[in-house]
Amino acid sequence: MTRDDRTLLRAHVDGDPTAFAELVTRHRDRLWAVALRTTGHREEAADALQDALVAAHRKAATYRGEAAVTTWLHRIVVNACLDRIRRSRVRAADPLPDDLGEHPPPGAARADPAPGPEEAVLARETHDRVLAALATLPPEQRACLVLVDMEARPLAEVAEVLGVPVGTVKSRCARGRARLAALLGEDRPPGTVPPPPASHHRGGDPR
Incomplete structure (x- = not known):
């Protein structure tokens, strides 16, 4: 039976060695898209996402359920991205990667193939x-x-x-x-x- 996000996070806190990986696998594509679009740099996005997932793994016990697990994860990822942008002083005029459009939002109409x-x-x-x-x-x-x-x-x-x-x-x-x-x-x-x-x-x- 498929476990929902809250169940997975709770299982991780309780010591399940596979629960957090399952949660990350479920949401990694969306979190990566957010990190890539926010930082505008592939390496910065990868580092920020890694920082965020490490933080989420360590801070899972602090999740109190006031927000959805995805909201909690997005908060950690966006904060990690903003921290890296401020620390590295990435030049604002650098172009974003060409493949950002490959992650349309849910329900968005796709272009003519x-x-x-x-x-x-x-x-x-x-x-x-x-x-x-x-x-x-x-x-x-x-x-x-x-x-x-x-x-x-x-x-x-x-x-x-x-x-x-x-x-x-x-x-x-x-x-x-x-x-x-x-x-x-x-x-x-x-x-x-x-x-x-x-x-x-x-x-x-x-x-």
Whole structure:
């Protein structure tokens, strides 16, 4: 019988030698995507994820069940990413990896598997511009957009992950989206309108 996340974490705390590995295997792809998109650097993401999983393994007994296990794990991963960004002072203008778009959020519509050549080129160019622009945002804004817009996480859950009020998440998303729109607009031909960054939650705090 498949054990749920809470059962696995509790079993790990109780000494089950396989429970934590099973939990990590279940969520590793999503946690890796969050780390990669937040740091924008493959090596930094790998190190941050490793730091986070070690911390989660050691701190499992502190989990009290107030939030979902996935929320708890995301909080540890995002904090590890932000810590590494601050410590290493990764240059904000470095482009994000080209494969970040290979992890669409749950329920997101997938692109036509066989687009025409022109559509494929335009989609790739837009994809690269968005990723490069995202990499210029302050880490806290980037983390909010990754979780809200790219991972389709509810605002309340993102607030729990980041340890800030929902209003702060909305404000950071609004500022980040506005900055992305401005950056994307700078590279487009005159008279064209830049596509808005994908968003699952509108009406952010305008501050």
